[in-house]
Structure formats: C-alpha cells, structure tokens
Amino acid sequence: MLMNAEFLNRKYHEALPYDQFVALGEPMGHRPQWDQRHGMLALTDEQEKLVQGFTRTMKILCLTGTWCGDCALQGAAMQRIAEANPECIDLKFLLKDDEQAELIVACQINAGFRVPVTWFMAEDFEPVSRIGDRTLSRYRAMAQKALGDASGVMAPAPVDPVREVLNEVLDEFERVHLLLRTSARWRQKYGD
Numbered sequence: 001m002l003m004n005a006e007f008l009n010r011k012y013h014e015a016l017p018y019d020q021f022v023a024l025g026e027p028m029g030h031r032p033q034w035d036q037r038h039g040m041l042a043l044t045d046e047q048e049k050l051v052q053g054f055t056r057t058m059k060i061l062c063l064t065g066t067w068c069g070d071c072a073l074q075g076a077a078m079q080r081i082a083e084a085n086p087e088c089i090d091l092k093f094l095l096k097d098d099e100q101a102e103l104i105v106a107c108q109i110n111a112g113f114r115v116p117v118t119w120f121m122a123e124d125f126e127p128v129s130r131i132g133d134r135t136l137s138r139y140r141a142m143a144q145k146a147l148g149d150a151s152g153v154m155a156p157a158p159v160d161p162v163r164e165v166l167n168e169v170l171d172e173f174e175r176v177h178l179l180l181r182t183s184a185r186w187r188q189k190y191g192d
Contacts, residue, residue: 003106005125011103012061012125015092018079024095025066033069037076041166043084051084051173056180057123058173060091063103064116070134071116073162077169078118089173109133120176122186129176135168137161 015021025031043051062078064071075093082091094100096115107117109132117132134142141157158164180186 003119003127003130005121005127008059008061008119008121008127009125011094011100012059012092012121015061015094017092018075018082021064021075021093021095022066030066030072033072034066034076037072037162038079040162041076041080043080043166043170047166047170048084051081051089051170054085054088054173054177054181056177056186057088057090058128058176058180059121059123059125060089060118061094061121062091062116062118063094063096063100063107065096068115070138073165074116074118074135074169077166078173080166081170081173088177107132120172122180122183128179129172131172135165137164137168 016024022031022034025034060078060082062075064075066072078091082089094103096113105113107130108114109117114133117130119127120129120131121127137158138161140155141161144157
C-alpha cells in the first residue's frame with residue numbers, strides 16, 4: 001500500500017479530533033492517563049510563541065490506542081501543540097483496530113505493529129514525515145533500565161521525561177513546519 005495523498009486524505013477524514021478520540025477510552029481505565037498527560041503538558045510561553053509563529057497548514061494523523069501509555073503521552077503533547085495554533089495545525093486520531101488493518105499492515109516498524117504512528121502532511125495531504133513508536137528520550141530511559149552499563153547509551157535519561165517527550169514532539173512539528181515554510185512548491189503558491 002502506497003502512502004499517497006489520496007490514501008492519507010481518506011484516512012484523515014475517518015479520524016477523530018482529540019476529545020472525541022480520548023472519549024473512546026475506558027473512563028475508569030485508560031481515559032485518566034490521557035487527561036493526566038494533557039494536564040501536565042501545557043506549553044511554556046516560549047514554546048507557545050514558537051508554535052503561534054507557524055504559517056503553513058499541516059495535517060497530522062496519529063494512529064494510536066487509548067490503552068497505550070506512550071500514546072497518551074505523545075498524543076497529549078501533540079494536542080497541546082495543536083491547541084496553540086489551530087489555524088495551521090489540523091490534528092486527528094485513528095484508533096488502532098481491525099478497521100484500520102490496511103494502514104497498520106502497511107506501516108510496520110521493525111517488523112511490528114507499533115503505536116503510535118504519526119503522519120505529517122502538507123495541506124493537500126502530500127506526505128511530509130512519519131514518526132512512530134517511542135521518542136528518543138523514552139528509548140534512552142528504556143535502554144538504561146533494561147541494559148544498565150552494558151547499554152552503550154551515552155546520553156543520560158532526562159530529568160523530566162514527560163516534558164522531554166513534549167520537547168521532542170515539538171521539534172518534529174517545527175521541523176515539518178520549516179520544511180513546508182521553505183518548500184519551493186508552497187513558497188510559489190503563497191508568493192513568499
């Protein structure tokens with residue numbers, strides 16, 4: 001399956017906004033971790049100013065699960081970023097379930113069906129970037145815990161792992177925005 005604009009557009013229009021997606025989680029089970037992470041991840045003034053400076057529209061589709069802790073962390077981070085500039089950041093979520101088999105099978109990571117997987121697209125749904133599974137800081141912490149001194153991990157785990165994931169997700173949003181902002185295709189369209 002080719003991840004082209006037509007396919008991603010169709011999947012994006014099947015997806016839900018954050019609040020509707022989070023409402024799918026079990027109220028006494030999975031929902032609280034999403035709410036808790038969202039509450040912990042308010043942007044700093046500097047981060048908010050950065051995101052409010054974005055001028056290109058991004059379509060973002062996250063295939064995820066309401067049950068997944070890393071998904072709750074990344075999903076809440078993405079939502080906080082999107083809230084800072086809703087005119088330019090269109091974020092939606094798809095529940096990883098059998099109805100999404102076509103998308104899941106086509107987007108394996110390390111021969112596995114990982115979540116979350118997030119696609120960043122231009123305003124016309126042309127694919128720009130894809131990230132999946134855990135962020136770098138989460139893998140550093142996992143390697144340190146699982147492998148100890150034998151891990152070969154040189155960078156220490158972050159002091160505040162929740163905020164560090166927000167920083168890493170924000171870096172990807174900024175990277176995609178700058179890719180779109182400097183794109184000859186979009187600069188020609190907008191005359192800038």
